[in-house]
Amino acid sequence: MPAPSVAAIQAIMREGVPLAAAWGIEVLAAEAGVALVRLPFRPDLLRPGNTVSGPALMGLADVAMWAALLSVTEGRDESVTSTMTVNFLRPAGAVPVLAEARLVKRGRRMVFGEIILRAEGSDDITAHVTTTWAVIAPAG
Structure with a gap:
């Protein structure tokens, strides 16, 4: 079966994580285990210092990894985040x-991923994230 479209992955993500919809997170690309996701500018996500907050960046990283997973699971994935390590490198x-x-690496029980966050228009890395997800086997 073909991989779901970017629009389908975005719809699944926004339904499964309503916060992604509330923040307006967009899936720009998702194919073969790689996804590019965008968090639009929102004044309510800023922290003191006039920069996007850590919780918003962590949420973005988490849904970006889910988009990457959905691109290889025919849009059906109930895996859950087990660990996330975030290194904030610059605002x-x-x-x-x-x-x-x-x-x-995608195993039968665990999935390992990496996410790079950047300010739009910049090559400088804002945060480097590694994550592990526990695979939840579908009932059946």
């Missing part, structure tokens, strides 16, 4: 943020 500023997620 993003008051701009949209891009998250590029990729599956590093």
Whole structure:
């Protein structure tokens, strides 16, 4: 079966994580275990210092990894985040943020991933994230 479209992955993500819809997170690309996701600028996601907050960046990273997973699971995935390590390297500023997620290893029980976050229009890395997801076997 073909991989779901970007629009389908975005719809699944927004339904499964309503916060992603509330924040307006967009799936720009998702194929073969790699996804590019965008968090639009929102003043309510800023922290003191006029930069996107850590919780918003972590949420973006988490849904970006799910988009990458959905691209290889025919849009059906109930895996859950087990661990997430975030290294904040520099402030993003008051701009949209891009998250590029990729599956590093997909096993039967665990999935390992990496996400790079950047301020839109910048090559500088805002945050480097590694994550592990526990695979939830479908009932049946």
